[in-house]
Amino acid sequence: METKSDNILKGIAAAPGIAIAKAFIYEKEKESINDDAIVNVDEALQNLDIALAQSKKELRKIFSLAVDKLGEKRAAIFDAQIMILDDPILISTIQNRISKEKKIPEYVVEDEISKYTRIMNASNEPYMKERSHDIEDIKNRIIRNLKKKKLKSRITNDVVVVTSNLSPSDTVLFARANVKGYLTDFGGLTSHAAILARSLNIPAVVGLHEATNKIKDGELVIIDGYYGQVIINPDEKQIASYQKKIEKLTEHDEELNKIKELPAQTLDGKEVKLLxxxxxxxxxxxxxxxxxxxxxxxxxxxxxxxxxxxxxxxxxxxxxxxxxxxxxxxxxxxxxxxxxxxxxxxxxxxxxxxxxxxxxxxxxxxxxxxxxxxxxxx
Structure with missing residues (x-):
């Protein structure tokens, strides 16, 4: 993280746009997993089946929401996650380990899927590292459903979400609350969350490293998704400057929207290509x-x-x-x-x-x- 002054953080400009709003610190609950033994294997396998079914149900709902907001091409991210939950090799491996080791499903799911995330995180390819967050999201979803816990993602409307890392499902679900922007400690341009934020036209700055430590819940922040800059508790001069930028951008967008469907041609009717x-x-x-x-x-x-x-x-x-x-x-x-x-x-x-x-x-x-x-x- 690069700091230009006491209240400015610099990260990666992941989705263009500017917003001024209060911060909402989103901390995901970390599930504690132990390796307790099970008494009834059949019951444990049944609980796994129920958790997998519930996870698929949730993802189908998110997929449907994503299709409405983004179209099928972008929503395919969630279709791919559902396919992972249907992967016969992965599921049978988990089932066999539960039967053989007689460990609780939560532990086996955590241990087995984490093997994949470790391999992806060890890759020198940034794209693969980013995909590990998607696998982590699937793992956490199954474990939460095994523990029969409800998904907690309710937030106040019109805020900038500040979190360590954003999953694709978080990105889409939070968009329903008209979030003004996303700030994350980790992540890059190729993360699915960044791609979805761009498609949703929600400004995002990622890779800030210390956003969750530096920004307090409810603090006013300015997010500049063009330059990857975040201003914490901006002064009046900074607010006024960015409000002017927002006004100019809005006017510019309105003018472009009026003419973008018109043919690109000269006054005498000659067609030109606008590239x-x-x-x-x-x-x-x-x-x-x-x-x-x-x-x-x-x-x-x-x-x-x-x-x-x-x-x-x-x-x-x-x-x-x-x-x-x-x-x-x-x-x-x-x-x-x-x-x-x-x-x-x-x-x-x-x-x-x-x-x-x-x-x-x-x-x-x-x-x-x-x-x-x-x-x-x-």
Whole structure:
């Protein structure tokens, strides 16, 4: 976390937008799990079946809500979670362990599913690490239902939710309360919660690390989802400044909404293509929503900002494929890495005066391995 002053936190801009509202600290109850022995195996297996059925029922309800708010494509996240609950290998493994070890279902579920989250967290791929939170959410849901506890997610309307980590289901359920924003200690641009927040047009800043420690429940906060900035207990000057920004953004959006369905053409009737620039993947929802006729420039060097390490050919391919699928059948122009100079390098390359020309295509031609990987991916 980077701190610019006593009341400003800096994180990752995960979903664009600005909001001024009171903070709601959301702390998930941590279930204590012991390895108690069971007396009746059949009863334990029956309890597991009931908990799995209840978990699927909850997820189907969330899926239905997500379809209404986001459409089937985004709601598929929850369909995938339901499929995990139907996974015959996972479920039979849990059932067999309960029968063999004679341990309570809560312990076996915790232990077995945690194996998967540990593997995913050990990955060097940020995407895999983010998916571990989804698996954790499924595990906690089953355990809560085994303990016959109700889901507690009631919050006051019009607040900024502050939490350590946000699950996809939290993101959708809280949206019903007209939340103004999301702040999390952990998470990244590729998390399902961040993707859903962008689709819901709810500002989000993630990866703040100490938001839950620095922000108190009920404190006024300003969330800037464009720059990944959070202001705690803003003064009058800061509030006035951001209120003006909100007004300008609202006016700008209203003007765009009036004209975005109109054909892009000159006064004498000649049609032109109105294409978007793409700097980071989080802008895709905005581009699609506003009917861009394609993407005129994908600044691929921004990939460095979204990944802990330089993406290999397969990862680049998946990123480009995702962009192309979302904008199809419109065109996409992908620019090769414009790196060097004042921009971060993916490899250990040094040049005495980088601003004088050893950058962009010149640098790539001198780094054929780097260049070939990107060309193959494209």
């Amino acid at each position: 978007a620039n793409l700097d980071v993947s989080s802008e895709m929802d905005f581009i699609v929503h506003n009917n861009a006729q394609g993407i005129g420039l994908v600044r691929t060097e921004q990939l460095f900002e979204e990944h802990e390490e330089f993406p290999d050919e397969e990862k680049q391919y998946q990123i480009y494929k995702n962009i192309a699928e979302q904008i199809y059948p419109n065109m996409v122009i992908i620019r090769t890495f414009d790196i060097g100079g004042d921009k971060v390098l993916p490899v250990d390359l040094h040049e005495p005066n980088p601003m004088l020309g050893w950058r962009g295509i010149r640098l790539l031609l001198d780094s054929p391995d780097l260049f070939k990987v990107q060309i193959k991916a494209i």
